[in-house]
Amino acid sequence: MSHPRYTDLILSLPASVPFVGPEVQERTRGAPFAARLGANENVFGPSPHALTAMRDALEGIWQYGDSASFDLKEALSAHLDVTPENLVIGEGIDGLLGYLVRLLIAPGDAVVTSDGAYPTFNYHVSGFGGVLHKLPYNGDHEDPDALFAKAAEVDAKLVYLANPDNPMGSWHEGDTILRALDMLPEGCLLLLDEAYVEFAPEGTAPRIAADDPRVIRMRTFSKAYGMAGARIGYAIGAPDLIRSFDKIRNHFGLNRAAQAGALAALQDQDWLAQTLARVDASRRQIADIAAKNGLIALPSATNFVTIDCGADGDFARRxxxxxxxxxxxxxxxxxxxxxxxxxxxxxxxADLALFRAALPKALAEARA
Amino acid sequence: MSHPRYTDLILSLPASVPFVGPEVQERTRGAPFAARLGANENVFGPSPHALTAMRDALEGIWQYGDSASFDLKEALSAHLDVTPENLVIGEGIDGLLGYLVRLLIAPGDAVVTSDGAYPTFNYHVSGFGGVLHKLPYNGDHEDPDALFAKAAEVDAKLVYLANPDNPMGSWHEGDTILRALDMLPEGCLLLLDEAYVEFAPEGTAPRIAADDPRVIRMRTFSKAYGMAGARIGYAIGAPDLIRSFDKIRNHFGLNRAAQAGALAALQDQDWLAQTLARVDASRRQIADIAAKNGLIALPSATNFVTIDCGADGDFARRxxxxxxxxxxxxxxxxxxxxxxxxxxxxxxxADLALFRAALPKALAEARA
Structure with a gap:
């Protein structure tokens, strides 16, 4: 009997982490990166109003944040046309994923996702002892019909679907997901990860009522709103499910300045529109660089572009x-x-210029 | 079979939350507070250097924070004379408490604490299905000997002790805890909550080796460093235990500006010294106000003063x-x-002037 005695579940978990951050890589490499294009951060940054709001909020940083995130919820509820009771705010989508899995998944419970989809979701499922069933994509798209059919087959309590998808950048029309929902089995919750939805074409977000008990949607200020380092995400769902988060969440876990920044960011939709235009231009440039190197850029509804290197995994890894x-x-x-x-x-x-310069050499080295 | 299917544990949990925040109270009351003296926040605020560091870090808030909190850990390890492998940084002590309980406590596992000690710890224990054994204080002090004896009796995996204590403000000399440690049973981890330790007399922090597998200590930038709204806490423990947090924690859960602010706050020990002097003066003033109203202020090693109202709970509630x-x-x-x-x-x-003015009326009303 040693100090301390971990749970059996903890002892069964691997020491590996879902993502090695760029700062960790820099220290391992012994050299800084010249461009930071790996974590789908939004280099165009937050609204200047959000920066001002966060700066102004620092004077009050001696106070805990509002445990109910009242102001942010009010603004989001107006923006989304839902009630505040449909909203829970958390430490990024990553934090909310952990809470949601904890609400539903006990050891042995079945969960369905796509093979290659978001590793941090899988990390939380494994972390609570869930059994992951991974389905192949349909080409470069996640396959809602197959996912929901699998959920029925394995009696899943939770199924994960990202729309748009990371890492492929692909997307479904909202109506496609809406139709597939008919196949979602009773007792299975659809977790719809919409982290990138602001970048997607109109109609990508399915018209699902916020009170629909079959679905919880997650969104974030980390991507289109350019505030990854602030850690503010939110979930939209039925009031009963949303209330359940209060049983387990870290009620005073949010940074007070980040709460103020998210509110101001939401209120600057002009900045968001500018960001979307910049992202669209950047996507075209990345596709152009790929094409000039004889590679195919996949269509993207996100702030990243996935490029098919035209060979196998070993080649792409090189x-x-x-x-x-x-x-x-x-x-x-x-x-x-x-x-x-x-x-x-x-x-x-400047970032893309570095990529433009580096890609030919990378391909040559990979082919050598 | 409804949507969604919660775990049995979640269904068993109450909807109540450990603390109702002041903003929530203000909305319920329909009026703002004139002084904020209820959450042991540090109104004297963080070092100006910390404010500057957070302000400067906002330019980079589009980036996730360093998942390893490398710079902050390096600085803390130098400051505390421990290795970075002895340190984990989290979303305040509250966040770290949740992770620690999850590492150790499965449904039915025994945990020991004092009756009236930190409710958020109890919240996490209940949230993971632990069975709480609560012991009375010894007067106004937590009772390490009794806590550790109880831990042996009930085969506890975890025992909570705050030094200094909240809500009583009392403290033990570090050597008292060190001696009591001999009675800590095998297989039981002591969680020593040192959130307030910077306010306490020299010698209050026991000289426990960071590698000692029997103890994990938790500290914070929320109290003496005046950054409650930033959400940066840390734990000091044996490397194996510290590494275990990486199996479950939200790796990118920390606000990037807060990481920079905590580093700068730590490096401004002159500001900390000024804060401690201000807190000491404030404690004396509160004790003086109590005495002038015929009440007894308990000795405090924290940034709050607990005042004995001289009657029962109903009276104090009035x-x-x-x-x-x-x-x-x-x-x-x-x-x-x-x-x-x-x-x-x-x-x-100004805060204490309001308290000085309000207390006589409060006592008169309570006696009426």
Whole structure:
């Protein structure tokens, strides 16, 4: 009997972490990155009003944040046309994913996701002892029909679907998801990860009532709103489910300045529109760079572009390694067959110039 | 079979939350508080250097924070004379408490604490299905010997002890805890909550080796460093235990500006010294106000003063209600016999002037 005695579940968990951050990579490499295009951060940054709001809020940083995030919820509820009772705010989508899994998944419970989808979701499922059933994508798209059918087959309590998808950048029309919902089995909750939805074409977000008990949607200020370092995400769902988060969440876990910043960011939809235009231009540039190198950029409804390197995973891993050696922080899909691709976050002109310069050499090295 | 299917544990949990925040109270009351003396926040605020560091970090808020909190850990390890492997940084002590309980406590596992000690710890224990054994204080002090004996009796995996204590403000000399440690049973981890330790007399922190597998200590930037709204806490423990947090924690859960602010706050020990002097002066003023009203202020090693109202819990609750009605945010101990007291956080002259003016009326109303 040693100090301390971990639970059996904890003892069964691997020591590995879902993502190695760029700062950790820089320290391992012993060199900084020249461009940061690997974590789908939004280099165009938050609204100046959000920066001002966060700066102004620092004077009050001696106070805990509002445990109910009242002002932010009010503003979101007006913006989304839902009630505040449909909203829970958390420490980014990652934090909310952990809470949601904890609400539903006990050891042995079945969960369905796509093979190669968001690793941090899988991390939380494993962390609570859930059994993951992973389905292949349908080409470069997640497959809602197959996911929901699998959920029925394995009696899943939770099924994960990202729309748009990360790491492939693909998307479904909202109506496609709405139709597929008919196949979602009783007792299975659809977790719809909409982290990138602001970047997607009109109609990508399905018209699901916020009170629909079959679905919880998650969104964030980390991507389109450019505040990844602030850690503010939110979930939209039926009031009973939303209330359940209060049984377990870290009630005073949110940074007070970040709460103020998210509110101001939401209120500056002009800035958001500018960001979307910049991201769209950046996507075109990345696709252009890919094409000039004889590669195919996949269509993207996100702030990144996934590029098919035209061969197998080993080839793409060599391309990636060379890009990293050339001081570019980039990542690639983990699972076959998508590991034939690399994934480039949208960047400024200067960031993309570095990528433009580095890609030919990376391909040459990978082919050598 | 409804949507969604919660775990049995979640269904068993109450909807109540450990603390109702002051903003929530203000909305319920329909009036703002004139002084905020209820949450042991540090109204003297963070070092100006910390404010500058957070302001400067906002430019980079589009990036996730460093998942390893490398710079902050390096600085803390130098400051505390421990290795970075002895440190984990989290979303305040509250966040770390949740992670620690999850590491150790499965449904039915025994945990020992004092009756009336930190409710958020109890919240997490219940949230993971642990069985709480609550011991009475010894007078106004937690009782390490009794806690550890109880831990042996019930085969506890975890025992909670705060030093200094909240809500009583009392403390033990470090050597007292060190001696009691001999009675800590095998297989039981001591969670030593040192949230207030910077305010305490020299010698209050026991000289326990960071590698000692029997103990984990938790500290925070929320109290003496004046950054409650930033959400940065840390734990000091044996490397194996510290590494275990990486199996479950929200790796990218910390606000990037808060990480920079905590680093700068730590590096400004002159500001900390000024804060401690201000807090000490404020404690004396609160004790003086109590004495002038015929009440006894308990000795405090924290940034609050617990005042014995000289009667029972109902009386103190009436005093508290009147203070709240007079627009003072204050709280009181939850459990008898300590609910004979009210608890006043240290404040500025203006805050204490309001308390000085309100207390006689509150006592008169309570006696009426």
């Amino acid at each position: 391309v990636l390694a060379s890009l990293v050696n050339q001081d570019l922080f980039v990542r690639m899909p983990f699972a076959a067959p998508h590991d034939r691709c690399i994934r480039i976050s949208c960047g400024r002109e | 005093v508290l209600a009147s203070l709240v009605n007079q627009d003072l945010f204050v709280r009181m101990p939850f459990a008898a016999p300590h609910d004979r007291c009210i608890r006043i956080s240290c404040g500025r002259e």
